[in-house]
Amino acid sequence: MPTQPTPSLSPVQAVAPVQALIVVDMQNAFVGGDGAVPDVERLLESVRGLLASARENGALVVQLQNDGEPGTSDEPGTPGWEIHLPVDTDRGEVLLRKTVDDGFEDSPLETLLRDAGVKELAVCGVMSEMCVRATASTALDLGFRVVLPHDAHATYDIPAAEGISDVVPAATVSRVAEWTLGDEVEIVARAADVGFTKP
DSSP states (O other): OOOOOOOOEESSSOOOOBSEEEEEOOBHHHHSGGGOOTTHHHHHHHHHHHHHHHHHTTOEEEEEEEOOOTTSTTOTTSGGGSBSSOOOGGGTOEEEEESSSOTTTTSSHHHHHHHHTOOEEEEEEEOIIIIIHHHHHHHHHTTOEEEEEGGGEEOOOBOOBTTTBSOBOHHHHHHHHHHTTTTSSEEESOGGGOOBOOO
């Protein structure tokens, strides 16, 4: 019987530095106010730490911003659509808008990374099983080395469904999303263990 890939989870040892940080959909609708994902303060602290380290070490920072459908909480032009953590364009940071889960689809993201000489990157943000997973998966398929800090991505609980399951806690959903990426992704427990370097 074939064995399943076992993604590594290193709670202590820092991984080799990466050259870019991809921040996925950290928008007010998902990380601010009543609509915020569970344990949002932990998420924000971790992502802020990643941003600070990436900036300090000259890594490329790219933020993705989802354009939701009309009437949704992240509809373009609404307060919920706005990026929660400012993009520092003076440092060369880039904001890319998208309409699908995968940040690479119909997007200049791959070209941007290749032109900058990036071969290794970290991914963080929301939602774990949707846009974070899709973007990380495509990055792996394209040959990038991908680091995924466990405490720097998040999602919502999955509601109970009669005859199927009780509520699935958000933390479980996030861990399963990591698992589905297989053994090529490098999962670390803490964002603080992710180092950055210039491309």
